Amino acid sequence: MMRLACCTVLLFVLRLLVGLPWYQVLPAVLIFYLGSGGWKFLQIFARTIKATVFEAMNVRRHLKEKNTIPKIFAETVERYGDKTALIFEGTGEKWTFQQLDEYSNRVANLLLERGFREGDVVAIFMENRSQYVGLWLGMAKIGVEAALINFNLRLEALVHCITISNAKAVVFGSELTDGKRTAHAEPSRSTFFSRCVRCLTLTVASVLDRLFYIYTSGTTGMPKAAIVVHSRYYRMAALVYYGFRMTSDDVLYDCLPLYHSAGNIVGVGQCIIHGMTVVIKKKFSASRFWDDCAKYNCTIVQYIGEICRYLLNQPVREAEKRHRVRMALGNGLRQSIWEEFMQRFNIPQIAEFYGATECNCSLGNFDNKVGACGFNSQILPYIYPIRLVRVDEETMELIRGPDGVCIPCKPGEPGQLVGRIIQNDPLRRFDGYVNQSATSKKIAQSVFKKGDSAYLSGDVLIMDENGHMYFKDRTGDTFRWKGENVSTTEVEGTLSRLLDMKDVVVYGVEVPGAEGKAGMAAIADPSHSTDLEKFVKDMEKALPPYARPVFLRFLPEVNKTGTFKFQKTDLRRDSFDPTAVSDRLYFLDSSRGRYVQLDEELYRSILSGKNKL
The missing domain is CATH 3.30.300.30 (ANL, C-terminal domain)
Structure with missing residues (x-):
């Protein structure tokens, strides 16, 4: 039955979503049926295809209906208005979805009163808090693009990030006045303000419009401003929501910085899009982590690899088993401490995923495979056009065959992860960076076939015989x-x-x-x-x-x-x-x-x- 169900789903995906003709669909389904082996593989395939189907269907629906993030959030407010949306752990302050909506409207109104218009950029330079979310959301309602600045930056790096974004103003937290002086020392730079005041809601025209910028150092150079469009925000949040079977009743503990995509999209995105309550922590604390989870009845926690190690280094405490956490969501958990982390803290599921802010080749470990960061079908790899390709270990340059096309890696062979670029497909497009030169460096030609283009992740992974992916190393500088x-x-x-x-x-x-x-x-x-x-x-x-x-x-x-x-x-x-x-x-x-x-x-x-x- 499982095999038959998978074949039916595959038939639906290839014919209706991918649009392949019957003479290609039927042989593909037959190959899958004959080549698939074992219940475990079929279960993995089913979970992965489910996430892909839901993601594809919803992204295309939002594209057709021109549902930008503010418009999707308006639907969330209508559905969950009086439910708690955000809890700021620093003060215990709780905002309902209605209150978050009203705050973001006041932000939009203030910016309009000050003369900001669609396409303008305003930088946000502050530590984690609920207002952070309301600020960029309010900007998005009138088409103003937020530049999310790392609050640790100072001197040249800070000025550089503000400069390349072409920000007309900087909203700063009062705790970062030294950073304000640094940026303000640059002549004719930006206006600084931190207060918002009324009520209005506007939306931009397309899900392919820019929502905000998240800075990433990439593989070389100073920080680059990665472009996040509305459809990308939705896609990143939806991938983990559907793939890891989250629900709107979950409570997510977000201790990651909101200038990162993990904290602001993967975490806060569950609140904005799916109506989940998110607890925002000002700064990660290993000693308070489980106390916070118990206090706010969190069911999902976010991590990076370091966080898991810091938690394991803490003395054993009663609070670490008193929580209701059912899932740890994040990336970078080392295989060597994976099972120890699950057992000590009684976490049933590690929801490990892979994906940079700007990439088109995100992965998810949807079946709790120890050490894996994702899965891609070995039998039908073209459903999700990503690949590991051979690189020179010294220079990390792509190795090509006699035909000029990149050479795919065999199972167990390390290679750079690449994703085929299809610009008219919101799931496969690459929006790149503000700097066009930086964007060009992340694109290679003739990767899957002659004349195509693909995104270069800059990361080396290894795939096993079943299609599980394991992170190995970062390339470049x-x-x-x-x-x-x-x-x-x-x-x-x-x-x-x-x-x-x-x-x-x-x-x-x-x-x-x-x-x-x-x-x-x-x-x-x-x-x-x-x-x-x-x-x-x-x-x-x-x-x-x-x-x-x-x-x-x-x-x-x-x-x-x-x-x-x-x-x-x-x-x-x-x-x-x-x-x-x-x-x-x-x-x-x-x-x-x-x-x-x-x-x-x-x-x-x-x-x-x-x-x-």
């Missing part, structure tokens, strides 16, 4: 540390400026037991002139904590290519091992707030996990 993407180009520029323009190479190194990669900086200092105490003080003012190098290496000079690009391969291989490196090495001792010399004894202590990173 970006690495992930403490839940944040760190752009080495950005950090190199800042450190070089602090060190009187010395050559600085930044890269990520693996530390046993730690999620992601710790930052390491190789600094050319032949005269031993660096004042480490001054350097630390200056660095703390210029870089957020997650971007500060954990390790330093001082050497006479750094190797460059013929085009003056830094060579990082050997540096990454040497890592921070004093037995392999004759140069001076230092470790950032967070408890003392300074760099200390890294010798073999300290090295062993770090490897054993005794020293906190």
